[in-house]
Amino acid sequence: MSTQPLQSQSLGDPRKPSRVNILRRSISDHIVTGLAILATILVLAPLAAILFYLVYKGASSLNLAFFTHIPAPVGEEGGGMANAIVGSGIILALASLMGIPVGIAAGVYLAEFGSGTFLGNAVRFTADVLNGVPSIVMGIAIYSLIVKPHPPYSAFAGGVALAIMMVPTVTRTTEEMLVTVPHAVREAALGLGVPKWRTVLSVSLRTASPGIITGCMLAFARVAGETAPLLFTAFGNQFWSLRLDQPIAALPLQIYVYAISPYDEWHRLAWAGSLVLIALIMVSVTLVRIFANRGVLKGGS
Amino acid sequence: MGVGIQVEDLNAWYGSTHTLQDINLHIPANHATALIGPSGCGKSTFVRCLNRMHETNPIARATGVVKMGEVDIYREASPVEIRRRVGMVFQRPNPFPTMSIYDNVISGLKLNGFRNRRVLDETVERSLRQAALWEEVKDDLKKKSGASLSGGQQQRMCIARALAVDPEVLLMDEPASALDPVSTSKIEDLIFQLKSQYTIVIVTHNMQQAARVAENTGFFLNGKLVEFDSTHKIFTNPRDKRTEDYITGRFG
Numbered sequence: 019m020s021t022q023p024l025q026s027q028s029l030g031d032p033r034k035p036s037r038v039n040i041l042r043r044s045i046s047d048h049i050v051t052g053l054a055i056l057a058t059i060l061v062l063a064p065l066a067a068i069l070f071y072l073v074y075k076g077a078s079s080l081n082l083a084f085f086t087h088i089p090a091p092v093g094e095e096g097g098g099m100a101n102a103i104v105g106s107g108i109i110l111a112l113a114s115l116m117g118i119p120v121g122i123a124a125g126v127y128l129a130e131f132g133s134g135t136f137l138g139n140a141v142r143f144t145a146d147v148l149n150g151v152p153s154i155v156m157g158i159a160i161y162s163l164i165v166k167p168h169p170p171y172s173a174f175a176g177g178v179a180l181a182i183m184m185v186p187t188v189t190r191t192t193e194e195m196l197v198t199v200p201h202a203v204r205e206a207a208l209g210l211g212v213p214k215w216r217t218v219l220s221v222s223l224r225t226a227s228p229g230i231i232t233g234c235m236l237a238f239a240r241v242a243g244e245t246a247p248l249l250f251t252a253f254g255n256q257f258w259s260l261r262l263d264q265p266i267a268a269l270p271l272q273i274y275v276y277a278i279s280p281y282d283e284w285h286r287l288a289w290a291g292s293l294v295l296i297a298l299i300m301v302s303v304t305l306v307r308i309f310a311n312r313g314v315l316k317g318g319s
Numbered sequence: 320m321g322v323g324i325q326v327e328d329l330n331a332w333y334g335s336t337h338t339l340q341d342i343n344l345h346i347p348a349n350h351a352t353a354l355i356g357p358s359g360c361g362k363s364t365f366v367r368c369l370n371r372m373h374e375t376n377p378i379a380r381a382t383g384v385v386k387m388g389e390v391d392i393y394r395e396a397s398p399v400e401i402r403r404r405v406g407m408v409f410q411r412p413n414p415f416p417t418m419s420i421y422d423n424v425i426s427g428l429k430l431n432g433f434r435n436r437r438v439l440d441e442t443v444e445r446s447l448r449q450a451a452l453w454e455e456v457k458d459d460l461k462k463k464s465g466a467s468l469s470g471g472q473q474q475r476m477c478i479a480r481a482l483a484v485d486p487e488v489l490l491m492d493e494p495a496s497a498l499d500p501v502s503t504s505k506i507e508d509l510i511f512q513l514k515s516q517y518t519i520v521i522v523t524h525n526m527q528q529a530a531r532v533a534e535n536t537g538f539f540l541n542g543k544l545v546e547f548d549s550t551h552k553i554f555t556n557p558r559d560k561r562t563e564d565y566i567t568g569r570f571g
Contacts (some may be wrong), residue, residue, distance in 0.1 A: 200413070202409060202411060202413035203416065205409065205413065206409070206413040206414075206477070206480075207430065208372065208402065209370065209372060209402055209406075209481075210402065210403070210406075210426065210427035210480065210481070211399050211400070211401075211403030211427065211484065213399050217430075220430050221415060225416055227417075
């Protein structure tokens with residue numbers, strides 16, 4: 019604090035703001051807050067609009083048969099998407115089982131071992147480029163790598179295509195979350211004579227786990243709605259199939275086929291399928307979040 | 320029981336900066352030894368060389384001999400073994416944020432695969448009692464996160480965590496510099512009690528603190544150990560002019 023007498027207010031001494039100054043600050047405060055709220059509404063509006071439209075168009079076609087029956091032949095009433103719902107579940111489980119461990123392991127390498135090394139930079143660059151590869155290209159790539167040498171189309175090939183699409187998101191979030199774990203926390207573990215691998219597993223990863231789980235959920239939600247990578251890999255199936263080496267139905271594929279068909283009944287089912295797909299994504303993401311929070315909060319905080 | 324530490328010709332670098340130059344000293348067992356000196360003089364680097372934490376920084380390296388009892392820690396032991404025998408308390412309390420108080424205290428054993436429930440329970444109680452924290456936290460051991468305690472309590476919990484692995488040496492790098500006076504005096508009482516069982520090395524900026532807790536004091540300046548002697552001698556009749564200037568507040 020200055021011991022000099024304050025200058026008169028009219029000269030605009032910044033140490034003692036005038037009434038006009040305070041008014042101006044409070045107005046700009048309100049304007050910026052208002053802009054932030056407006057932006058939030060703009061972000062939420064499309065999601066709300068899509069949800070409302072899906073409910074409006076699809077809810078009327080939802081019934082028990084939709085969840086228990088396979089598609090009916092053209093011209094017959096009824097039928098459902100039970101095989102596509104289960105098929106999507108299988109493909110996504112395969113993709114998560116393959117993509118998430120690889121993604122997390124690569125992220126751990128980037129953050130804990132490979133920072134500044136040539137390999138580390140190469141992995142980071144590759145992950146960023148992979149993130150930008152169009153999903154149809156991923157489908158074609160897996161077609162020529164897996165389906166062509168080992169026909170037929172299969173659930174496994176679809177799972178691989180989606181897994182590869184999940185890897186870059188999971189890798190980069192894992193890396194970024196690990197970097198935010200304070201150095202002091204790692205030192206605490208190392209200082210107790212805990213080996214580095216154990217420190218990474220039990221301390222760094224555990225501390226970063228809420229963020230890493232969010233990254234996995236983002237990756238999951240993104241690939242859950244993908245159609246293009248499945249066209250040439252999982253292919254789709256109008257009948258029940260749980261086999262991993264055979265073509266399998268998936269919700270996005272079924273929606274795609276029904277939506278471009280000429281039949282009104284199929285259009286209605288496509289709307290219902292879209293509604294179910296979005297609902298399933300929302301439910302699974304929410305469940306994982308609740309489950310994960312319970313695990314993390316066990317230590318209390 | 321603590322062991323003595325013999326340091327011979329210790330040199331340390333960060334990149335091309337020569338942070339420790341030809342350090343020679345003997346730290347006696349079961350005593351508290353204080354290290355004083357202005358910021359950046361190398362005292363922290365020195366204690367980090369005593370449990371090989373120094374080398375966790377990729378650009379850091381050290382040469383020379385550090386003997387803990389009979390063991391040459393740079394040639395005859397792995398860093399992990401040494402850090403189990405040498406506990407460390409850092410400048411700022413660093414609890415594991417995801418763990419309960421109980422898990423924080425026991426983390427050194429648990430993360431090394433130790434699982435016997437009864438022994439873990441006993442160790443938690445013993446360590447927290449040694450760190451004078453037991454009475455304050457005994458009812459919330461598993462309910463509260465270690466990070467929910469106050470700063471002073473967190474630091475005592477970190478001391479309990481270091482004691483839980485039954486070390487022979489306890490290194491403290493300015494353990495009270497982030498704490499209020501009441502917590503500071505609790506930590507000092509603690510050091511006073513603990514030094515009969517452990518060899519304690521404490522880095523401090525607070526010269527009264529060094530005078531209160533330590534039998535011996537070393538004065539570091541610009542990476543060199545200027546003077547090492549009994550605390551009484553250092554503060555009443557230092558041999559070196561630079562030590563005298565520093566403790567009388569003429570620089571630093």
